[in-house]
Amino acid sequence: MAVIWGLDLREIQWGKFASKNMFDPQWHLRREKMIIYQLAMISMVCSESVGTAALSDYVDQQSYLERAYPGSHIHNNDIVGIASFNIFVGVAIATIFGAAFFFDLFWPDRYESRGVKLAWRISAVAVSVAALADALAFTVIVATHECYVDGVDGEESGMLLREAGKPNWKYRKNPMAIAAVVLLWVGLVFTIASTYILFKSYAHNEVYGPKSHTFLAAENQQRSSTSNLPASSTPPAPQGSQNGDYRNDKEVRGEDVV
Known part of the structure; x- marks a missing residue:
């Protein structure tokens, strides 16, 4: 299906209206x-x-x-x-x-x-x-x-x-x-x-x-446990921090949407 303004129209699915997706805490x-x-x-x-x-x-x-x-x-x-x-x-x-x-x-x-x-x-x-x-x-x-x-x-x-x-x-x-x-x-x-x-x-x-703090903290803890390092007690790092901020990270990956 076509991609318009960077939005994949295949994501338009009836299943997205399920409460599990609509209220996804991530x-x-x-x-x-x-x-x-x-x-x-x-x-x-x-x-x-x-x-x-x-x-x-x-x-x-x-x-x-x-x-x-x-x-x-x-x-x-x-x-x-x-x-x-x-x-x-x-x-x-x-x-x-x-x-x-x-x-x-x-x-x-x-x-x-x-x-x-x-x-x-x-x-x-x-x-x-x-x-x-x-x-x-x-x-x-x-x-x-x-x-x-x-x-x-x-x-x-x-x-x-x-x-x-x-x-x-x-x-x-x-x-x-x-x-x-x-x-x-x-x-x-x-x-x-x-x-x-x-x-x-x-x-x-x-x-x-767009991810919640709770989800990011869980991801951080999972990465720490996988690498056998103590979980950090600090707030989750901004997504895309390797490129300065989330916006720049998305631009580097070519995911610009008008």
């Missing part, structure tokens, strides 16, 4: 990545899905009422706009951390150039900031705003309001809008946690490589 922060990245994606996707249902209801309500009362205009752009932005944020988070999840699942030992690592960091921070702005705006709109109508007189306005039905014009009384906001805040927490884990993982990888 990789640094493996368990945390596999769990937190997925929780961020799932929470945001659920929020955008429920928010999309609420958005659709308000758009349908507006279309129906404005056809029934041609002179009327229903103002609900605030809820439609923030729900649309929530869809964008959810897709962005699923893209960034979904990609990070699959790359770490299939190619945990990959090499990434300095530019690629910078791009991952910037992307993670950007989606976290977008999620925070989304959560604050969505919360304020749902808690304090409501639809209103103009273009009709008092009697016709009363008829329109009676015919409006669901969804409730007060957003805070719409269960789907509230659920979207709650799930969004949950997703924000896990998105920030995912960003922290990504930064912490790169900080470790740049010195020791």
Whole structure:
């Protein structure tokens, strides 16, 4: 199978989704990545899905009422706009951390150039900031705003309001809008946690490589016992230390990945 950007596509196997591989302790922060990245994606996707249902209801309500009362205009752009932005944020988070999840699942030992690592960091921070702005705006709109109508007189306005039905014009009384906001805040927490884990993982990888301290210590002890030397009590040496650091070692071996 082809090798793209230094990634061997033969590594894409269903067996990699087994818990034995997903939570393999030899990789640094493996368990945390596999769990937190997925929780961020799932929470945001659920929020955008429920928010999309609420958005659709308000758009349908507006279309129906404005056809029934041609002179009327229903103002609900605030809820439609923030729900649309929530869809964008959810897709962005699923893209960034979904990609990070699959790359770490299939190619945990990959090499990434300095530019690629910078791009991952910037992307993670950007989606976290977008999620925070989304959560604050969505919360304020749902808690304090409501639809209103103009273009009709008092009697016709009363008829329109009676015919409006669901969804409730007060957003805070719409269960789907509230659920979207709650799930969004949950997703924000896990998105920030995912960003922290990504930064912490790169900080470790740049010195020791992707293997965990526990695994490296076990390897060091095994080498010491094989050579009949006392096991070292010092922290494990950085992977690739014979070439200065892990990055340079991978470059020497020609394993550069864009």
